[in-house]
Amino acid sequence: MRKLILGFLIITVWSACKSNSGTKMPLPIFGSREPVSKTVDGKTVVDTIYQTIPKFKFVNQYGDSISNKSLDGDIYVADFFFTTCPSICPIMARNMLKVYDTYKSNGNFKIISHSIDPKHDSVLVLKKYADKLGVTGNTWWFLQGKKEDTYAIAEKSYLVAVKSDSAAAGGYVHAGYFVLVDKQKRIRGAYDGTDPKQVDQLIEDIKTLQAEPDENIVQ
């Protein structure tokens, strides 16, 4: 939770700075970081190791096994949903479709939507959902797997709150964030997936990220 609040603060401050300056600023890097000293050509240099999305393994709507390796070299957007969600998911899907339509013919870009209700959202259910949404090909994957794995990656890695709650509509509460991850698997932005303006910003930021030189890649 504290991380989430910190993330909020960073976004607020960052967007405040951004609107004041006309030049395009590089996107911030979220998560914890630690400096490491290493020796290069006899000199000691300090490098920074950033928090990255760790290894994972899920199954997509085609029944294919999807791991962190499947996203190597890709910029991607991650979110959490469930197909029977009556509250914010349809708005999120509507907004994510915009992102999908903008970048679907673009290489090295993916969207992964994790189901937080894998018991109901089987591979078959996810495939049907994708079909009805009009999603084809391999740009947008709907993933399911062990519930505890999904919840753990949501909270610890993507810093998005998810939990079961029988009192909430549909039985779950979850934050409708779209999390932007770069090619080095670092979090570069979090956007309210229910707010069309923030989603437009996400579409803009993906472009900025695509323009970033690849030489930054360390991991």
Added chain:
Amino acid sequence: MKFKITDAILLMPTLFFIVSCQSDESLEFKRYYSIGAEVYQARCQNCHGANGQGLSALIPPLTDSVYLKNNKTSLPCYIRSGLKGAIIVNGKTFDDAMPAAGLSSMQIAQVLTYVGNSFGNKIGTINQDQVEADLKNCK
């Protein structure tokens, strides 16, 4: 201050004229429609969209005037108890379930008046009495 009072006195007959010009019917429509818009935003818009556009093949749009007209007396039942099974809207089949909205008969009348007269529809006022009569005949 003096100016404002004279202004108000001058304006009064005009206002009176405007108000008296509107029939009771149109006033009722406006009341239903404007509150219906709020009900729609709070309870329907997430899924059906700000412009009643629906969502791909998952959620039907609310722009099919013929469907609304043909199902006018069933619509209150759908809103109250939800809807399961396939329906055809704008020539496309939709077969996902709609959850019950949990609205009162008054709110159902208001939201139906809003939807029935937005997004290109023109069905007129659907008042509480009609809705209550329709609700008695729900299957």
